[in-house]
Amino acid sequence: MKKVVTFGEIMLRLAPQGFLRFSQASSFDVVYGGGESNVAVSLANYGVPVDFVTRLPKNDIGECAMMEMRKRGVGVDKIVYGGDRLGIYFLETGAVSRGSKVVYDRAHSAIAEIEKGMIDWKSVFEGVEWFHWTGITPAISQGAADECLEAVKVASEMGVTISTDLNYRAKLWNYGGDREAIMTELTSYCDIILGNEEDAEKHFGIKPEGLDITTQGEHVKAEAFLSVCKQMMKKFPRAKKVITTLRGSISASHNTWAGVLYDGETMFKSAEYQITDIVDRVGGGDSFMGGLIYGLLKYPEDDQNALNFAVAASCLKHTIKGDANLATVSEVEKLMGGDASGRVAR
Numbered sequence: 001m002k003k004v005v006t007f008g009e010i011m012l013r014l015a016p017q018g019f020l021r022f023s024q025a026s027s028f029d030v031v032y033g034g035g036e037s038n039v040a041v042s043l044a045n046y047g048v049p050v051d052f053v054t055r056l057p058k059n060d061i062g063e064c065a066m067m068e069m070r071k072r073g074v075g076v077d078k079i080v081y082g083g084d085r086l087g088i089y090f091l092e093t094g095a096v097s098r099g100s101k102v103v104y105d106r107a108h109s110a111i112a113e114i115e116k117g118m119i120d121w122k123s124v125f126e127g128v129e130w131f132h133w134t135g136i137t138p139a140i141s142q143g144a145a146d147e148c149l150e151a152v153k154v155a156s157e158m159g160v161t162i163s164t165d166l167n168y169r170a171k172l173w174n175y176g177g178d179r180e181a182i183m184t185e186l187t188s189y190c191d192i193i194l195g196n197e198e199d200a201e202k203h204f205g206i207k208p209e210g211l212d213i214t215t216q217g218e219h220v221k222a223e224a225f226l227s228v229c230k231q232m233m234k235k236f237p238r239a240k241k242v243i244t245t246l247r248g249s250i251s252a253s254h255n256t257w258a259g260v261l262y263d264g265e266t267m268f269k270s271a272e273y274q275i276t277d278i279v280d281r282v283g284g285g286d287s288f289m290g291g292l293i294y295g296l297l298k299y300p301e302d303d304q305n306a307l308n309f310a311v312a313a314s315c316l317k318h319t320i321k322g323d324a325n326l327a328t329v330s331e332v333e334k335l336m337g338g339d340a341s342g343r344v345a346r
Contacts, residue, residue: 001297002129003049005304007151008137009111010054010065013282013323015268018207022092022101025211032068032115033323034087035134035167037262041324042290042313043293045071051075053124055111061086062110072324078124083110085093091282094252100281104171112141119147121154130156130293134165135203138182139172143180152189165289168202172231177318194243194289197228210273222246222260222269238283239305240264241296245288245314246272253278257315259288261307269306270311272338287317287325287329291332312336 011034016025040052052074056062065086069076078323087106094100106112125131129152138145155162159246164187173179183203187193200206211228229242241263248256258272291313295306317325 001048002073003051003127004040004043004130004293004297005051005053005124005128006036006040006132006171007053007148008034008134009087009090009106009109009140010034010052010056010069011109012039012065013089015093017094019093022090022103022233026088031322032065033283035136035165035286036132036224037069037074038072038286038324039132039165039290040069040074041072041326042287043294045326048294049075049327051078051128053078053080053116053119053125055080055082055118057081057083057085057110058278074205078119080114080118081110082118083108083113087112093280096251096253099252102171106140109140111137111144114141114143114237115145116143116146116150119151121151121214122124123159124151125158125160127156128155128158128160130161130163132163132165132289132293132299133186135167135183135199135223136169136172138177138186139169139179141175142177145177145186148184150151152186156189162190163192163289163293164190164194165285166193166199166203167285168199168203169226171338184235187237190236191238191240192243192292193232193236193239193241194245194285196244196247196285197225197230200228200232204232204233204235209301211266222267224256225260226262226267229260229267232265233262243283243292243307243310247284255318257284257311257318259307259311261303263303266303268307270307273311273315279317280321281318283323283325284314284317286323287327288314290325294329308336309333 013031014028043050087109089102092101291310295309316327
């Protein structure tokens with residue numbers, strides 16, 4: 001497989017142990033992660049050559065974030081350095097009827113203060129087949145949005161396949177940028193678009209026709225999103241595939257999980273998984289995207305198999321602590337084959 005590049009922010013994640021609330025914590029577990037870095041780790045874990053591009057502060061914490069990528073097999077030689085701090089987010093893990101909480105502390109992070117021209121994208125994309133960005137990056141700052149736009153323009157000129165996970169984050173779009181205009185221009189360059197119903201509505205005003213998703217609970221119907229996929233393809237004619245994950249939230253600890261893929265003619269649906277006793281759902285969408293990119297590269301003529309791989313991979317991520325999915329290809333394929341027994345491998 002040829003190389004993949006992802007671009008975005010990697011952060012320091014601090015979380016109370018187990019299911020403790022912030023007010024109960026006397027210590028925090030440390031993890032490094034972020035939407036695009038998580039995708040890169042998944043791909044490296046599947047044997048795909050991948051570079052992660054970001055801007056890090058030249059200090060010990062920035063070095064730790066870089067080392068986390070390196071130890072997972074992700075290329076780090078295109079990372080640029082500058083700024084004073086790494087972004088932080090605090091995670092309080094929910095359980096049963098209490099949802100998880102995230103508190104961001106990422107203002108004035110190294111990548112928030114990035115400026116257009118700091119990254120040589122023509123050099124970054126040399127010999128690269130695929131570029132992935134998410135809606136989180138342009139939400140950080142105008143500078144990050146500008147650099148992301150420069151990246152998709154150069155990637156497009158060089159014939160690189162471009163994918164996005166729309167990833168709407170209400171707590172981030174606060175620097176005054178025109179969200180819909182920024183996201184519309186960026187997404188217009190994309191060949192592959194992943195997003196759920198909230199992403200489509202918040203970014204573009206696109207809603208499932210005849211469906212109030214907030215009332216669906218665990219019974220999320222794939223067919224309801226066909227209208228979203230068609231509206232997305234009409235708005236973004238370059239897109240070859242539109243994909244959405246289908247999460248039914250029974251509780252914070254028990255979700256249903258599936259996905260659909262629309263190629264303009266056929267709507268492919270995956271099997272639905274019951275994910276009970278969730279260990280860590282943060283990064284679930286990133287693990288889906290990592291699995292999807294791998295699946296589309298591995299099975300270029302078999303969208304159903306690519307979708308099945310993505311859903312199974314992200315199902316397994318819910319059993320793994322931390323931001324990134326550390327499941328192997330063989331483990332994903334085992335689950336795809338119907339073995340969800342969790343028996344000890346001896």
